[in-house]
Amino acid sequence: MTEALFRDDSYLQTCQARVTGVNERGGILLDRSIFFATGGGQPGDTGMIERPDGSSIAIGATVFGESKEQIVHVPAAEGPLPDVGETIVATIDWHRRYRHMRMHTALHIICAAMRTKITGAQIGEEESRIDLNMQDPPDRDAVLAAIMEAVNADHPVTTEWITDAQLDANPDLIKSMSVSPPRGSGLVRLVRIGANFDLQPCGGTHVRTTSEIGQVTITKIEKKGRLNRRIRIRLDD
Incomplete structure (x- = not known):
């Protein structure tokens, strides 16, 4: 262990x-x-x-x-x-890890802003993507504005723990349709953005505040199925 x-x-x-x-x-x-x-x-x-x-x-x-x-x-x-x-x-390798932390928090923001479930995600040092359960393609400018509003709000990003039973009693906390929350110890780790902006199970690493993400660029929005839209992002530095 x-x-x-x-x-x-x-x-x-x-x-x-x-x-x-x-x-x-x-x-x-x-x-x-x-x-x-x-x-x-x-x-x-x-x-x-x-x-x-x-x-x-x-x-x-x-x-x-x-x-x-x-x-x-x-x-x-x-x-x-x-x-x-x-x-x-x-x-x-701190430079690589910190890029992953900024990217990961940005993907949580997109999920929360689009108010839908995640069907897949991949975090990279240079580019990351998130797949969302959506039928209609989202407007690029509206998505970017929502991301940057949350970034500039400088929301604190914190973690907390609940029991498996508490998660079972609150299934809406689970945002991913493809990855099950990390279980096994009897406790599940949650990542919270702001007071009420987003809260979901996640075992990954994140920045302390959303302002650390910096400027985000949406490189592409793709249709990956009837109910799947992929949003690709990069960080400007």
Whole structure:
């Protein structure tokens, strides 16, 4: 089991951890980690692990292991692996992660502004997309205006936890039609934007305030089926 430090503080860029195992494919297991594992449309983090002897291991991907409670750090290339029990220092590629955080929060804003369900999403460093359950194509200018209104409002972005039973009693909290909320521990993490702008289950990383997203550009709005509209966005910096 890996203590996922990013769930409580997505701004942590480095941490000390103990190696608890190396799986049969060379994936490194730690007792605690700041590395986000691929899930919910957000890519896993990349970065570096520094060993006690001063050598470093580049991490090219981060994924879940046998369960969502185990995070696997996948080396970018073959080479010496750490020993179980070793104390290492892990550092994420912060520029890449922070872009993902800004993008992810922007996609939540689009979902809330369009007042519909999500049918799919993919977060990228340069471009991201969200697929929405819509029949009529949304007006590009109206969508962008809604995004930037929320960005400029500087809404706080916070997290809170509810039980599985509370989520079952409030199914409208679930905005995604394609990805189930992260369950398993008995608690479900919610991401809230503003007091009442948006609230939904999410295991991803986000910025602290919407103003951190900055200027957004809508690159394309596509029809991907009778009830599916895809909105692609980029950040201007």
